[in-house]
Amino acid sequence: MMANGAGSGDEAALASAFSHCEQLVREADIDRFLAGLFIPAEKRRYCFALYAFSHEIARVRELVSAPLPGELRFQWWRDALNDEAARGDVGAHPVAAALLATIARFRLPRQAFLDLIDARLFDLYDDPMGTVADLEGYSGETSSALLRLASLILADGDDAGAADAAGHLGVAQAVTGIIRALPWHLRRGQVYVPADILTEAGMTAAELLAGERTPALARVIAAMRDLAERHYRAGLKGLAQVPANVRPVYLPAMLVPAYLREFGRRDYDPYRSIVDLPQWRKQWLLWRAARRLR
Numbered sequence: 001m002m003a004n005g006a007g008s009g010d011e012a013a014l015a016s017a018f019s020h021c022e023q024l025v026r027e028a029d030i031d032r033f034l035a036g037l038f039i040p041a042e043k044r045r046y047c048f049a050l051y052a053f054s055h056e057i058a059r060v061r062e063l064v065s066a067p068l069p070g071e072l073r074f075q076w077w078r079d080a081l082n083d084e085a086a087r088g089d090v091g092a093h094p095v096a097a098a099l100l101a102t103i104a105r106f107r108l109p110r111q112a113f114l115d116l117i118d119a120r121l122f123d124l125y126d127d128p129m130g131t132v133a134d135l136e137g138y139s140g141e142t143s144s145a146l147l148r149l150a151s152l153i154l155a156d157g158d159d160a161g162a163a164d165a166a167g168h169l170g171v172a173q174a175v176t177g178i179i180r181a182l183p184w185h186l187r188r189g190q191v192y193v194p195a196d197i198l199t200e201a202g203m204t205a206a207e208l209l210a211g212e213r214t215p216a217l218a219r220v221i222a223a224m225r226d227l228a229e230r231h232y233r234a235g236l237k238g239l240a241q242v243p244a245n246v247r248p249v250y251l252p253a254m255l256v257p258a259y260l261r262e263f264g265r266r267d268y269d270p271y272r273s274i275v276d277l278p279q280w281r282k283q284w285l286l287w288r289a290a291r292r293l294r
Helices: 004-028 029-038 043-056 067-081 094-106 110-119 130-155 163-180 182-187 193-200 207-210 215-239 249-263 277-291
Strands: none
Touching: 004 029, 029 043, 029 110, 029 249, 029 277, 043 094, 043 110, 043 130, 067 094, 067 110, 067 193, 067 207, 094 130, 110 130, 130 163, 130 215, 130 249, 163 182, 163 215, 163 249, 182 249, 193 207, 193 215, 207 215, 215 249, 249 277
16 A cells, blocks of 8 residues: 555645646647636646647647657657556656546546547648548547547546537637648648648649738638638537536637637738737637536
């Protein structure tokens, strides 16, 4: 049996790990942080652990100078998710420690985390996104998976019947995020806009990277907005089937319409505009959505 001092020390270390995740989400993903405040307090730290993990994986491209070091970082996370490897220096990583505790507490499927890591391999390279279906698959294994996992936490590990809502709203979030991140992606030579959307708009990936505003670019943005809107509307229908106690994890997706409206402003420049919302407006939109989803 573990000594009382050791047990207290482990509990304190784990509490510190969860606190680290919360602070990381506050600093790096304010939308999910603000939405997370509507999650019941006893479940909130576990959702923040998920969000912190997602951020750690999403930012790998920014931390490495070449794909191989990025792949090594991803492999570290794969190893951390394996039962046999979940010890030693893994426990010293606060996000890993909090994530593993969350997975164990709610019996979350580890394969979903491995699939998320595999999907993020795309981020390490400059290969163009092939089709809308490819983008939807990428979004499904990243943003949608995160919503699905968070819904399991609020449902205490049980199936909350949230697959449709998570699938569509995750894609809506991801596509909206890709439009917002266009200036950064293009600066580092990445094209997340599917090739079939570019072709239909009369544009090539090379022309998109060239940074010139053209009528074809406006058609590309309009098509991406339409894609996000279609999934958002479908996701709202699916949300009606989700138990009320699980719905708070879907609040970040409720900001999608406000962002999409910003892309329609006359002064919006896909290559230069940093699209965001004032924090007070996010808080108001989330509060209103939380009341609507009760």
